[in-house]
Amino acid sequence: MIARQLTAEALGTAFLLIAVVGSGIMGERLAEGNAAIALLANSIATGAALAVLISILGPISGAHFNPAVTLFFALRREIAPGTAGLYVLVQLCGAVAGVWAAHAMFAMPILEVSHKLRDGPAQWFAEAVATFGLLATIAGALRYTPQAAAYLVALYITGAYWFTASTSFANPAVTIARSLTDSFAGIAPGSAPPFIAAQLATALLSVWLLGWLFAKTA
Numbered sequence: 001m002i003a004r005q006l007t008a009e010a011l012g013t014a015f016l017l018i019a020v021v022g023s024g025i026m027g028e029r030l031a032e033g034n035a036a037i038a039l040l041a042n043s044i045a046t047g048a049a050l051a052v053l054i055s056i057l058g059p060i061s062g063a064h065f066n067p068a069v070t071l072f073f074a075l076r077r078e079i080a081p082g083t084a085g086l087y088v089l090v091q092l093c094g095a096v097a098g099v100w101a102a103h104a105m106f107a108m109p110i111l112e113v114s115h116k117l118r119d120g121p122a123q124w125f126a127e128a129v130a131t132f133g134l135l136a137t138i139a140g141a142l143r144y145t146p147q148a149a150a151y152l153v154a155l156y157i158t159g160a161y162w163f164t165a166s167t168s169f170a171n172p173a174v175t176i177a178r179s180l181t182d183s184f185a186g187i188a189p190g191s192a193p194p195f196i197a198a199q200l201a202t203a204l205l206s207v208w209l210l211g212w213l214f215a216k217t218a
Contacts, residue, residue, distance in 0.1 A: 002083065008061035009087050010094035012053045016065050017098025017177050018105075019049035024184035025106045038184055039161065047158030054150035063150075066171040067091055068203040072135055075207045088173075095177035103181065114179050114186030118195070123166045127198040130160050130168035135206045136213075143214040172196045 020042070027041030054063040062079075064070045067088040074084040100110050137156040141149035160168035169175045169187070175196050179189040187195070 002086070005061040005083070006086055006090045008057040009064060010090040010097075012057045012061070012063055013065040013091045013094035013173055014098035014101065015053055016046075016050060017095045017174065018102050019046050020174065021099050021102035021178070021181050021183060021185050022105060025102065025108070028184040039167070042184065043158050043161035043167075046161070047154040050157055051150050051154035054153060058150060061087075065091060065094075065173070066134075067173055068131055068171060068199045069135070069138065071200060071203045072138075072207060075204070076211065091173040092176060095173040096180060099177045099180050102183075108183070112180060112182045112186075114182045114188050116182070116186040116191075117188050118166060118191045123191075124194045124198045126164040126166035127169060127195050128202045130164045130166060130170040131199045131202040132206055133160060134168075134170045135203065136210055139210040139214050143216070166195070169195055170199060172199050175199070 023045030024038070024042045027038035027045075031037040031041070053065070057063045062073070064073070064087055070079065070084050070087045070091070073079045074081060079087070102108075103110050103112065133156060134153070137152050138149065141152045145152070157168060157170075160170070169178070172195075175187060175192050178185050178187045179192045
């Protein structure tokens, strides 16, 4: 069972990054310099892919695809610490593999480092907002409408691309992997640590609040 769970997490995270990076490359190439059109293509493709990935892989692993989500569930004691550690490991590996696969499909160099700076307190706060919203969507969906969780998460991410200054990474594995592409979706390695810190800190702080908000008893 654990082998199937880890495979689902690795594949899901890989395809998530293929969607993020691949649609960013395609969107930028076709938009002819119009960044809004490129971002629209990027957000729609990512949301659509995420809905499918959660729907087909959620029954196997829970479809975390995100170390911040795994940390959130580990702190809620809904996943064992050892399993959570393995989830994070395969998420990171899958994310990097997904970036490389996207590069290969678009005839780009497999190994790249991003030069796209995403710095400053506004960006870091945006990542905290994006991560909290994602965790609230997951927790609320599982509490009230689990059958719609895949679509609610996908819709949230699609929207958050546009209403957050950072375009809603909300995922440490995604952040690390996107530092390895110098395409539309990239983030410079030096910009990544504050993003990751904001994402993980928000996951830690969200456990109690969301547990209280969506409690099953009054």
